[in-house]
Amino acid sequence: MKKKTLKDQKYTETNSKHKKPPKWFYLILFLIPVLFFVLLETGLRAFDYGYDFTVFKVVTDYHPDKLFLNPEIPYKYFYGTRSVPSALPDGFDKEKKPNAFRVFVLGGSSTAGWPYVPNASFPRQLKRKLELLYPENNIEVINLGISAINSYTLRDFVPAVLEQKPDLILIYAGHNEYYGALGVGSTVSLGTSRTLINLYLWLYNFKTTQLLRDVVSWVYGLFNKTEAASEASNETLMAQMIGNSLISYDSDEYHAGIKQFEGNLIDIIEMTREKNIPVILGKLTCNLRDQKPFVSVKAGKYPPADEVFNQATEELNKGNFDEAKKLFLLAKEYDALRFRAPQKINDVISEIGNKFNIPVIDIDSVFRKLSPYELVGYNLTVDHLHPNIDGYRLIANAFYDEMKKRNLLPKGQHSNLTEEKADSILKANFPFTALDSTLANYSIIVLTGQYPFVPKGTPNYKMLNYKMSNIVDTIAAQIFNKQLKWETAHSKLAEYYLNRNEIDKFIREMEVIIAERPYYDVPYRTLAAYLIDKGYIEKAIPYLKKLDQIKSDFFSNKWLGQVYLKLNEADTALPYLQKAVQYGEADYQLWYNLAGAYYLNGNVDLAITSIERSLQLNPKNPLAINFYNQIKGLKQN
Secondary structure, eight states, rough: OOOOOHHHHHHHHHHTTTOOOOOOHHHHHHHHHHHHHHHHHHHHTTOOOOOOOOSSSOOTOOOOEEEEEEETGGGOOOOOOSOOOOOOOEEEEESSSSSSEEEEEEEEEHOOOOOOTTEEEEEEHHHHHHEEEEEETTEEEEOOOOTTTTHHHHHHHHHHHHOOOSSEEEOOOOOTTTSSSOOOOOOOOSSSHHHHHHHHHHHSHHHHHHHHHHHHHHHHHHOOOOOSTTTTTTOHHHTBBBBBBOTTTTTTTHHHHHHHEEEEEEEHHHHHHTTOOOOOEOOOOOOOSSOOOOOOOOBTBBHHHHHHHHHHHHHHTTTOOHHHHHHHHHHHOOOOOOOOHHHHHHHHHHHHHHHHHHEEEEEEHOOOOOOOOGGGGGTBBSSSBBBBBHHHHHHHHHHHHHHHHHHSOOSOOOOSHHHHHHHHHHHHSSSOHHHHHHHHHHHHHHHHHHHTOOOOOOOHHHHHHHHOOOHHHHHHHHHTTTTSSSSHHHHHHHHHHHHTHHHHHHHHHHHHHHHHHHTTTHHHHHHHHHHHTTTTTTHOOOOOOOHHHHSOOHHHHHHHHHHHHHOOOHHHHHHHHHHTTSSSTOOOOHHHHHHHHHHHHHHHHHHHHHHHHHHHHOTTHHHHHHHHHHHHHHOOO
């Protein structure tokens, strides 16, 4: 055997020193940071750090069986803004009922129903129509509209929406694509990379990411201290969201906004197709005739927007309607402040609809057909793009008609009502009062009296010149200034009408609260009690019956029994009274009424037992004594 040389020995020693560590060594190196972040995330959750960005959750012990859009969810998209929009309180059953028809509606402020309360939004109007036409179904139309969001938020919502077993998804969105949260022109922006932004939104669900962002913001704040008070502290959310404010026609930013919308919408459609959930898309409408361009610039070969708008107005005045329509559309396209979606957004919606065989409604066409000269203006809008109440009703009906066309309506039995009759009933019973109208008017005045509707720094003369003239104005101002909650304000006004014996107005105010909070029992209880106290017992029945459906208790059963008994409907009254006496609150009067119901239904023995129980509770009640003697005598004979 050959003897090792000194050189070989040194080589062996050197090679031994550079020998690779075992595989478990690298595994440990990998697991250490993973374990660190797992423990950090667990600790942050245990101490409830930051926000919970679960999309749907139980938000109140009062409704443990209902899920709502998480009130904290808007904070995920509006980090660092002074004003954060609210999520709407549209609840739905945690466990979907067999007869449920569940629709989710995605979009921005137009879907939310701005400037009105949610009762006026097109999802709520659609819900009420479906409830009227399909009474056997449990209709759930959940409005996920949030002001100043765009397709990034919609895309982020969809996985959670699909987990809730929807029967249909409706989408009306696109106006906020540039200045909505995380848009290319927004103050809340992370650039133009869709991959990066959607990854960030996924990571931001983790508390660790929230902690990291808070630390970075804190450090940044140390070196970039701003003045204590900002002149823009009273800006509207619309004004606050303008980051890179000017986006000229055909610019890189212009195309980036369209690209982000297209990519996110395709992602949404692909996710819904994977779960076989039908979708209906709505093309956008806006105010062309009465809204001048916000910002006019000369961009390359394209003329300033205000020049084109003025030409359009001249052509309209001359009666050249077709030319005027083309020019009004171009004026909107050339507007460098892109709060109205470019026509290309609608083109993308149509193209995606064709590509994936998705139904598309041309909402703008619906609006134009009902507008003078086929130019949408203040006839159907309240500002640059938000519809008025008639406009929202048109959108609701347009989606309904498409659902009918595509056989996407509930499977339950259709009522005997025609759609025309249903629309007439819905319009007559629209849950909206002068208080809601005044409140909406305040919102419009605040928005349109500030930038970008007027130059920056201009006082809001619309608000300064507004004169309050009655109690409705006063109460609306208290809501707007956050001195009163919306429900409390309507209750206050309802009580005012009740004291004036204006019963119909009292009922209307209470019905508005009921329509807004259909799962909340207190308004039903309050309304029924007042009507009974004032002697309007028949008017109280529908509210008592609805109360008994959502929260059957002593109050609902007692009063339904007593009201029906007073109306000489003893057979209807009996089961309610039987339930009512099982509660600890049952008194001698209730047992007396139950005895009467038994007697009128021919059951003398149970009538005697019940009247005896009444006399045990109040032996001196002359009516009960007399009734007992009468039926005892009948029994003996």
